[in-house]
Amino acid sequence: MKFYVKKICTLFLTLFLVMFLAFTAFRIIPGNSAQIALGLDASDEDVAALMHERGLDKPFLESFVSYVGGLLHGDAGISMHYDKPVMEVIKGRLPVTLLTAFLAIFLIIIMAFPIGILTSAIKHPAGETVFTLFNQSFMAVPSFFMGIIITLIFGLILKFFSPGGYIPYNEDLRGCMKYLFWPALAIALPKTAMLVRLIRTGIQKELTKDYVRTAKSKGNNMFRILVLHVMKNAMIPVITFFGMMIAEVLAGSIVVEKVFSLPGLGTLLVSEIGARDYPVVQAIMLYIAFTVIIINFIVDLTYKRFDKRVNV
Amino acid sequence: MKKKLAVLMACILVVSAIFASCGKKNDQNATTKANSGAAPENEIQQGGEIVVGVTNDIDNLDPHKYTAAGTGEILFNMFDGLVKVTPDGDLVPAIAESYTVNEDGTVYTFVIRQGVKFHNGTELNADDVVYSVKRVSGLDGSPDASVKHESALSTLTSVEKGTTEDGKETVTLTLSAPNTELLGYLTFAIIPDDYTKQSESPVGAGPFKFVSYTEASSVVMEKFADYYGTPAYLDKVTFKITSDTDAAFTQLLAGTIDVFPYLTADQADQLTENYNIEVGNMNLVQALFLNNTVKPLDDIRIRQAICYAIDRQGVLDMVAAGKGTVIGTGMFAGFEKYYNADTVNTYAKDVAKAKQLLSDAGYPDGFDITITVPSNYQFHVDTAQVLVEQLKEVGINATISLVEWATWLDEVYKGRNFETTIIGLDADLAPSDVLKRYASTASGNFINYNNSEYDTLFASAVAETDDNKKVEDYKKLQEILTNDAASAYIQDPSLIVAVSKKLSGYTFYPVYVQDMSRVYFVKQ
Numbered sequence: 001m002k003f004y005v006k007k008i009c010t011l012f013l014t015l016f017l018v019m020f021l022a023f024t025a026f027r028i029i030p031g032n033s034a035q036i037a038l039g040l041d042a043s044d045e046d047v048a049a050l051m052h053e054r055g056l057d058k059p060f061l062e063s064f065v066s067y068v069g070g071l072l073h074g075d076a077g078i079s080m081h082y083d084k085p086v087m088e089v090i091k092g093r094l095p096v097t098l099l100t101a102f103l104a105i106f107l108i109i110i111m112a113f114p115i116g117i118l119t120s121a122i123k124h125p126a127g128e129t130v131f132t133l134f135n136q137s138f139m140a141v142p143s144f145f146m147g148i149i150i151t152l153i154f155g156l157i158l159k160f161f162s163p164g165g166y167i168p169y170n171e172d173l174r175g176c177m178k179y180l181f182w183p184a185l186a187i188a189l190p191k192t193a194m195l196v197r198l199i200r201t202g203i204q205k206e207l208t209k210d211y212v213r214t215a216k217s218k219g220n221n222m223f224r225i226l227v228l229h230v231m232k233n234a235m236i237p238v239i240t241f242f243g244m245m246i247a248e249v250l251a252g253s254i255v256v257e258k259v260f261s262l263p264g265l266g267t268l269l270v271s272e273i274g275a276r277d278y279p280v281v282q283a284i285m286l287y288i289a290f291t292v293i294i295i296n297f298i299v300d301l302t303y304k305r306f307d308k309r310v311n312v
Numbered sequence: 313m314k315k316k317l318a319v320l321m322a323c324i325l326v327v328s329a330i331f332a333s334c335g336k337k338n339d340q341n342a343t344t345k346a347n348s349g350a351a352p353e354n355e356i357q358q359g360g361e362i363v364v365g366v367t368n369d370i371d372n373l374d375p376h377k378y379t380a381a382g383t384g385e386i387l388f389n390m391f392d393g394l395v396k397v398t399p400d401g402d403l404v405p406a407i408a409e410s411y412t413v414n415e416d417g418t419v420y421t422f423v424i425r426q427g428v429k430f431h432n433g434t435e436l437n438a439d440d441v442v443y444s445v446k447r448v449s450g451l452d453g454s455p456d457a458s459v460k461h462e463s464a465l466s467t468l469t470s471v472e473k474g475t476t477e478d479g480k481e482t483v484t485l486t487l488s489a490p491n492t493e494l495l496g497y498l499t500f501a502i503i504p505d506d507y508t509k510q511s512e513s514p515v516g517a518g519p520f521k522f523v524s525y526t527e528a529s530s531v532v533m534e535k536f537a538d539y540y541g542t543p544a545y546l547d548k549v550t551f552k553i554t555s556d557t558d559a560a561f562t563q564l565l566a567g568t569i570d571v572f573p574y575l576t577a578d579q580a581d582q583l584t585e586n587y588n589i590e591v592g593n594m595n596l597v598q599a600l601f602l603n604n605t606v607k608p609l610d611d612i613r614i615r616q617a618i619c620y621a622i623d624r625q626g627v628l629d630m631v632a633a634g635k636g637t638v639i640g641t642g643m644f645a646g647f648e649k650y651y652n653a654d655t656v657n658t659y660a661k662d663v664a665k666a667k668q669l670l671s672d673a674g675y676p677d678g679f680d681i682t683i684t685v686p687s688n689y690q691f692h693v694d695t696a697q698v699l700v701e702q703l704k705e706v707g708i709n710a711t712i713s714l715v716e717w718a719t720w721l722d723e724v725y726k727g728r729n730f731e732t733t734i735i736g737l738d739a740d741l742a743p744s745d746v747l748k749r750y751a752s753t754a755s756g757n758f759i760n761y762n763n764s765e766y767d768t769l770f771a772s773a774v775a776e777t778d779d780n781k782k783v784e785d786y787k788k789l790q791e792i793l794t795n796d797a798a799s800a801y802i803q804d805p806s807l808i809v810a811v812s813k814k815l816s817g818y819t820f821y822p823v824y825v826q827d828m829s830r831v832y833f834v835k836q
Contacts, residue, residue, distance in 0.1 A: 031718030035726060037371075038460055039379035041756060046450075046461050053457040083372050083458045083511060092527040156565065163562040168526045261555035263528030271369065274688070276718045 007300070011293050018289040019071075022282045023064050033080040033276040054078065067282075077279035081272060086279045089268070090287070095169050096180075096264035100253045103177065103184035104191070105246065111192045116199025117226065120207075138193035143252045147186035147259035154182060166262055183260040187252040191245055198241055202234030236303070243299030247292040355816070357833035361548040362815065364826060365560040365572035369528045369553050374510035375501035376448050376459050381738065381824050385573075386531055386551050388825040390431075391501030391516035392541075394422050394441065397741055401646065401822040403495050406541070407436065407502045407517065408483075417492035417777055420485040423476055429538045430504050431521035438473035438481035443505030445471045445485065464497040464745065490775040492782070496742030499823075519544045519829040528553055545817070545832035570812040573826060577633030580808045587810040591635055592820030594807045595646045596736030597746070598692070600683065600699055600800040605760040606731055609681075613673040615797035619659035620666035621706040622699065624802050631694040635806035641790040643746045644804040646822040650743040650783055652790035659797070666706040678707025684733045685712055686720040691805060692734040699734070725758050736805060741823055743786045744774045750793060761798045 034050040035042060051057045054077075055066065070077060076086040119131055141149075155163040161182055167175040206212065207230060215225045254266030261267070265284055272280040368382030375391045378384060396406035405411060408422035428436040446452040449465035470486045487494070507515050514522050519541065520533040531551040535544045552569060554560040561579050563569045567586065580589045600618070608614045624638045637645045640655035670678060681703075685696045693714065700710045710732075715723070724730040739746040749756035751770050752763070766789060773785035794801075811818045817830045 029719075030722040031716070032722055032726070033718075035721055036718055037379065037458065040721070040725065041463055042460065043463055043466075043755065046454075046457070049454060050457040081371055083374075083377060089527070151562065156562065159566075162566045162568050163559070166529060168529055171526075258555055261559040263526070263553075267528055267555060274717055 007297055011290075011297070014293055015286060015289055018285055019068065019282065020064070022285045023067065023278075024060075026276065026278045026281070027060060029276075031276040033278060036275050037080045037083070054080065071286075076283045079272075079277055079280045081275040081277040081280070086283045089280055090265070090283055093263060093265045093268045094287075096262055097250070097253050097257070097266065099169060099177070100180050100184050100187070100257070100262065100264065101246075101249050103180055104187040104249050104253065107184055107188035108192050108195060108245070108249075111188065112195035112199060115192070116196045117203065119196065120200045120203040135193050135197055138189055139197070141190055143187045143190055144255045144259050146189050147183060147256045150182050150186050151259065163260070166260070168263075180262075183253070183256045183262060186256050186259070187249055191249065191252075195238065195241065195245070198238050199234065202237060203230055206230045206234050239299060239302055243296055246295045250288060250291060355835050356545060357835045358545055359547045360545075360833045361550070362546060362570040362812075362828075362831065363550045363552050363568065364828065365554055365563060365569040366551050366826075367554055367556055367560060367574060370525060370531060372458075372511055373514045373522070373525060374459075375503065375514065375516065376444075377511065379460060385824055385826045387501070387514070387516075388518075389520040389549070389828050390514060390518040390522055390533060391503070392518045393499040393501055395495055395498050397499055397821060397823055397825075399819050399821050401648070401741065403499070403741065407441065409480075411495075413492070413494075415777065417490040417494070417775065418487045420487075420494055421474075422483050422485075424481040424483060425540060426480060428517050428540045430507075430515050430517050431536055432504065432507065432515045434504055434506075436502065436504075436517055438483050440505045441483045441502055442471050442473050444500070444502045445483070447503075448500050462497055462500065464491070464494070464740070464742070467491060490777075491744075492777055493742040493744050493774065496740050496745065499741065520549060523548075542829070544829040546828060549828045564810055570815060571809065571818065571826075571831070573807060573809045575808040575810055577635055577808060580810065583810050586813060588813055590809045590811055590818055590820070592807045592809070593637060593644065593646055593822075594736065594738075594805045595644050595822055595824060596738050596804055597639065597642055597644050598695065598734070598736040598802045598805055599642070600802065601733050601735060601759050602797075602799045603728065603730055603732065603759055604762065604798065608673065608675060608679055609731065611673045612797060613669045614675065615800075616659070617666040617669040617673070617706065618703065618708065619797050619800045620662045620669065621703050621708065622659070622800050622802070623661040623702055626661075626702065627695055627698050627802055630698045631691065632806055635808065637804045637806070639801050639804055641794045641801055642750060642798065643743070643786075643790055646804065647743060647746065650786040652787040652794075655790055655794040655801075658794050659800075663705055670706065670708075675707075678709060680709045680711070682731045683710050683712050684720065684724055684730045685714055686717045686735065687714040688717045689735075692736070695802065696734050728758050728760060738824060744770075747786065747789055747793075748774075750789075750798060759799055761793075761796070763792060763796060766792050766796075 032047070034047045034054070034056060038046055038050060048057070055063055058066070067077065078084065079086050079089045082089050122128060122131055151163050154160040161179060166179055169176040203226070211229060212225060215229055253264065254269060257264040257266035258270065265287075269281060269284045366382055366386065368380055370378070370383050370386070371380045372378040372383065373387070375387050378387065392406045394406060394408040394411070395403040398404055405425075407425055407428060409425040411420060411422045413420050422441070424436070424438050424441060430436055445468075447459055448462050449468045450461045451468060451471060454461075467487045467489045468485060469488045472484045472486075474482045474484060476482055485494070501516050503510060504515055517540070519536055519539045521536040523532040523534050525531050530553060532548065534548045535546060537543070554563060557574055557576070557579070560569060560572050561575070564572055564583055564587065575583070583589065600622070602609045602615055602618065604610060604615070628634055628636045628638065638656055639645060640658050641652055643651050645651050645653070670676060683696050683699065685692050687693065693712070696712045700712060703710045720733070724733050747770060748754055749758075750761045751757065751767050752761070769785055769789055769792070773782060773789060776782040776785060807820070809818060814833055815831055816834050817832045819827055819830045821827065
């Protein structure tokens with residue numbers, strides 16, 4: 001019980017800090033969102049009027065308090081750039097980022113586990129070298145660059161998909177998923193390589209332990225040993241990694257979106273920082289922070305299931 | 313009062329008849345011109361769908377709220393104003409079927425065209441015009457602070473509706489100060505007065521009607537069958553929003569975009585197999601803008617030295633494969649009538665003269681200077697790099713400082729805290745809009761230019777009713793700017809457009825728009 005209380009307290013504290021930092025950052029950097037929204041030739045009176053309407057002329061503390069107050073009522077303010085409620089602006093983009101992220105995680109799981117388990121059987125030094133070479137290369141390539149390579153090979157040369165040909169999810173979900181597969185793959189490949197390595201070394205290490213020999217001598221076949229005993233122990237570092245990875249996949253999708261010109265949160269975040277659209281940027285930052293914290297929370301819980309010794 | 317009104321109406325009728333015929337003539341000119349280039353009438357295939365690539369997301373679908381040029385070029389297809397611009401730069405009656413101006417340019421009366429329908433089926437009347445004009449000018453008391461007010465309409469004191477003798481509705485605009493160029497600012501959209509959802513689902517009276525908008529993805533519009541003017545040829549146009557020019561380029565290679573308007577010269581060369589490459593002007597004044605009050609730029613000799621140091625054709629050759637139009641003053645060549653072409657040769661590159669001026673001013677060894685450039689405009693960044701090399705030849709040591717757009721707007725444009733900067737300035741279709749920023753008290757005078765002769769002449773040019781005198785005044789104003797070396801003017805950049813070989817009718821305008829109502833499929 002104490003554990004949950006502590007976790008929830010940290011959750012709120014972190015969110016509050018993120019909120020405060022985002023809020024302060026925009027007060028310090030140059031740029032006036034009202035001026036940007038009204039254009040070069042807007043008169044100072046018009047700019048002042050818009051700032052007043054949106055409460056941008058209030059002192060720092062007062063506007064921060066009213067922002068937090070609004071959030072508690074589920075009101076994240078109005079976007080300066082789009083002149084629409086922030087929630088509406090984000091609502092259209094969120095599914096794109098989430099779909100890409102989920103697809104990427106799905107790809108990571110279905111690729112990493114079989115490959116990790118199969119390659120753990122490689123013991124020949126030459127095979128080992130080849131494996132390491134491949135694995136390291138995939139690990140080293142950042143996902144945005146992987147995105148460019150995928151666009152080049154599968155989009156322009158093999159014409160498996162048309163670059164930039166995104167189909168909105170609410171028009172044709174299957175067509176959209178078909179397109180999102182490629183950015184998801186770009187995010188998944190480097191992460192898969194890391195996970196494969198972790199699974200593989202984990203299994204290889206566990207296989208040398210005494211309990212494996214005991215299990216074998218009891219007449220268990222290799223498959224049973226792997227699934228029932230080895231995997232369970234090899235999983236602990238994998239879960240830690242997985243927790244961190246999900247946050248990275250979300251962040252990764254933000255970068256990759258730009259490469260594949262996906263209308264997701266990442267593209268929005270970048271363009272709204274440029275437009276000094278405070279309310280939207282703050283909402284996206286809060287959302288990301290919230291997701292990461294929740295996922296870490298789930299990871300902590302999962303530890304407990306796999307290893308009763310862990311006291312979180 | 314009533315008598316006065318009657319007299320006025322009579323005047324209107326006479327003059328409006330003249331203007332109406334004038335307008336028609338212009339209209340015909342425009343259509344023949346658009347068609348004569350590519351194909352006769354029998355090559356036009358009615359109908360069809362196309363995809364046009366654009367690189368910026370829509371900032372607001374409300375035609376009175378958007379600020380991005382990238383939004384305006386799309387909305388142009390869905391909205392008509394009291395007057396409309398032709399490819400030649402003329403202003404022809406649109407929602408207004410005719411107009412009259414009183415002698416000193418303070419009262420404008422528009423006769424509203426009858427039978428014009430909005431996309432939602434309601435008929436357009438004078439109330440809609442009054443509502444739209446009040447909304448854009450701020451005369452409605454600005455209940456909505458995010459509406460963008462047109463500063464040229466700040467002298468507007470009243471907007472009244474009335475009727476002509478034969479029962480047509482009129483709208484009269486009264487100004488507190490004479491402005492004979494008001495028409496150039498009246499191209500803004502007329503929208504229904506009882507419709508509140510312009511930001512979500514805009515309704516206008518243009519040749520295309522809005523179908524849908526998907527965030528950061530696309531804007532779809534289809535032909536408006538009840539359009540009062542020449543109807544569009546295409547049935548459906550999708551504006552596809554790509555993240556940048558490179559992303560659009562890959563889509564052009566893949567053939568998923570039919571028209572794309574912002575190519576670089578290099579990219580255009582790679583597309584000639586499937587696309588016709590058309591080159592027009594961006595209608596911008598690109599210059600190395602100099603802050604006239606910081607040292608040493610407050611010395612006219614220094615500013616002139618910078619002008620002499622720059623080889624403008626050389627800049628064009630380096631950054632745009634020679635495409636673009638060299639300018640020598642603060643106006644772009646598209647304003648043919650008012651543009652002073654003589655200024656181009658005032659500062660031909662002359663290193664010796666530049667060095668002489670520098671040493672006269674007390675800087676024989678040159679000086680250090682910073683060029684602040686907004687980093688989101690690669691074109692200006694490229695220009696800056698070429699200028700650094702050119703300035704080096706006369707001993708001026710320039711360094712480039714890249715800033716974000718928001719920072720540029722805040723510190724350079726509004727704060728006027730800079731030495732030199734490169735930017736492209738656009739304008740409405742009125743010569744005063746291009747030149748007003750150099751008046752010493754103008755809010756847009758970010759270079760702190762100050763010349764009382766200019767101020768006086770500018771004020772009289774705006775109010776001038778004699779057209780020849782007006783043209784003369786504006787040319788003189790440009791000459792003053794050039795002689796004072798207010799800034800180092802470079803070029804009006806070229807706009808390179810890829811148009812699928814299946815299509816024809818793409819038309820350039822002296823303002824920044826993508827007119828899809830003239831585009832058609834060529835009969836095979």
